[in-house]
Amino acid sequence: MNIAEIEGETKGIDVTVKIVSLKQAETKKSSSQGVYYYGILGDETGTMPFTAWNFPTTLRQGDIVEIRNCSVGKYNDSLRIYVDSRSEVLLKPEAEMNVKRVYRNYKIKNITPKDLYISVEGKVSDVIKKNYEKDGSSREVTYFTLSDDTGSIRVSSFGREIMEGRTVKIEGAKVSEYNGRYRLTIFENTPVIMIDKAFDTGKTYDISDVNGPVDQISLAGFAIAISDRSGLLRRCNTCRKMLDDVRCPDHPDDGFFLDLFASFILTDGSGEMHSTCGKAVLSKLLSLGEQDLDPMKTRLTKREVLESLKKALYGRPFLMKGDAVQGENNLNYRVKEITELDEKGISKLLLEMEADLA
Secondary structure (H helix, E strand, O other): OOHHHOOOOEEEEEEEEEEEEEEEEEOOOOOOOOEEEEEEEEEOOEEEEEEEOOOOOOOOOOOEEEEEEEEEEEEOOEEEEEEOOOOEEEEOOOOOOOOOOOOOEEOHHHOOOOOOEEEEEEEEEEEEEEEEEEOOEEEEEEEEEEEOOOOEEEEEEEOOOOOOOOEEEEEEEEEEEEOOEEEEEEOOOOOEEEOOOOOOOOOEEOHHHOOOOEEEEEEEEEEEOOOOOOEEEEEEOOOOOEOOOOOOOOOOOOOEEEEEEEEEEEEOOOOEEEEEEEHHHHHHHOOOOOHHHOOOOOOOOHHHHHHHHHHHHEOOEEEEEEEEEEOOOOEEEEEEEEEEOOHHHHHHHHHHHHHHHO
16 A cells, blocks of 8 residues: 555555654653654655554664554544554565655644644745854854744754745745744755745734744733733843842842833633733833833832833733743743734724624
């Protein structure tokens, strides 16, 4: 059976495939110890991930094998080939095979790590080139933001020239997670195709529609449950840690600077999301200038700033733009822009909330 012919869960099939990628991991069951193998198998018609509990240890990436009596099941909504003790794996040392790489198409908001390589479209912006040293040689990396009509994601490009403002389709971008955010990586041989397509990046989402990390999305709602941790903070000039006292225990002679921080819940009737924002947003919201946040000149107190912050935020309707980042337990919305809704925006939000509650 070819990969393309596999349409659903099944048992007792035979496939002849090339090992596109191969990794090994330890089992986590306390009752037994051992290893299992996982990766990508492919043939002339496509690719599919696999997991094997019974696999010859001498096999390597690039080998062509015949796998008899394997099964296909679902994992994270994706089909996967499973090899167990009832399966037989035979090496085909003389065989040759050109693998057709097939990638699932994703909107940026819906990207998850369940597919290691994906296809994605978007407009390129914020292109930055940097050099880094590794093993005594210098290599250039291009970083850019890719945006579609659902959100944005940061991309690292190794050896591939990317032009600012182009709209592209990337086939085979590698998905990873870093500091609670999803990121993509492309390489010299990753297909990047120029396309003629426009994306509407101004959509405002219901909170209930945001199920994973995604950058630069807009949410509208009411700010509630403002934490008493919010307000005026002291931070060490060197390590930037928040200080309970006037001196940093690790850098007592380095002084401090004043910062602004807010932690609250944003609700729109469809759901709630823990949200945070910092000085760039709050100084505008509270009309505070540099002199107000100069530790040598300010007359502001923590209590005054907290009360002003609660008055400016609590129960008020806002349109916000920021990044949804995965925290330890839930998504955290890191607000970068905040605008109070006008009467038209408030009416629309209330109507949507009524519909969600109906």
